[in-house]
Amino acid sequence: GENVEQHPSTLSVQEGDSAVIKCTYSDSASNYFPWYKQELGKGPQLIIDIRSNVGEKKDQRIAVTLNKTAKHFSLHITETQPEDSAVYFCAASGGTGGFKTIFGAGTRLFVKA
Amino acid sequence: DSGVTQTPKHLITATGQRVTLRCSPRSGDLSVYWYQQSLDQGLQFLIQYYNGEERAKGNILERFSAQQFPDLHSELNLSSLELGDSALYFCASSVEGGPQHFGDGTRLSIL
Numbered sequence: 001g002e003n004v005e006q007h008p009s010t011l012s013v014q015e016g017d018s019a020v021i022k023c024t025y026s027d028s029a030s031n032y033f034p035w036y037k038q039e040l041g042k043g044p045q046l047i048i049d050i051r052s053n054v055g056e057k058k059d060q061r062i063a064v065t066l067n068k069t070a071k072h073f074s075l076h077i078t079e080t081q082p083e084d085s086a087v088y089f090c091a092a093s094g095g096t097g098g099f100k101t102i103f104g105a106g107t108r109l110f111v112k113a
Numbered sequence: 114d115s116g117v118t119q120t121p122k123h124l125i126t127a128t129g130q131r132v133t134l135r136c137s138p139r140s141g142d143l144s145v146y147w148y149q150q151s152l153d154q155g156l157q158f159l160i161q162y163y164n165g166e167e168r169a170k171g172n173i174l175e176r177f178s179a180q181q182f183p184d185l186h187s188e189l190n191l192s193s194l195e196l197g198d199s200a201l202y203f204c205a206s207s208v209e210g211g212p213q214h215f216g217d218g219t220r221l222s223i224l
Binding site for chain 2: 032034036041042043044045046049089094100101102103104105106
């Protein structure tokens with residue numbers, strides 16, 4: 001079945017450094033890839049998304065890249081701040097599973113001040 | 114604020130009982146999704162409704178059921194509860210083809 005693998009499961013960086021989280025999806029027909037940030041006690045919040053007709057998208061300190069051939073996509077956070085500390089989830093949808101969204105297992109990001 | 118409202122925020126009950134979780138989607142969103150998140154785990158997709166009709170199903174147990182009403186709010190019913198059903202249950206909503214917007218969840222504790 002469809003699967004999304006996410007790495008690393010935990011990431012610790014110093015404030016001001018960059019953080020990169022990588023995901024691999026199995027369904028080559030997937031065409032929409034959102035990223036969510038989940039803070040303690042809250043629901044996941046969409047932070048950026050990319051569609052399969054685009055290779056890269058940026059929004060201030062956050063960027064996402066997509067390699068359709070390799071079925072990889074990555075989240076890049078530059079100039080990290082303590083408030084970036086949270087759990088980040090990647091997801092893939094629109095493939096042969098139709099409207100199902102498959103989430104990665106999550107990455108717990110710690111930004112040390 | 115995502116615009117998705119889930120009630121109740123917390124629910125404590127016993128094994129064997131039945132509970133109903135409620136979700137009000139964002140204004141204009143026709144799709145509603147339900148997810149289960151166990152402690153330190155990822156999001157497990159349960160089921161999706163679109164404008165009152167079931168559209169996609171994930172690993173939803175037979176003891177669980179859901180429905181979406183004409184006013185587009187949705188309810189997730191969990192019956193014959195077991196200790197392992199303790200989790201956060203999230204609802205999300207979206208326009209068709211758009212990103213999902215999540216509520217803040219219902220924390221279900223089974224004693």
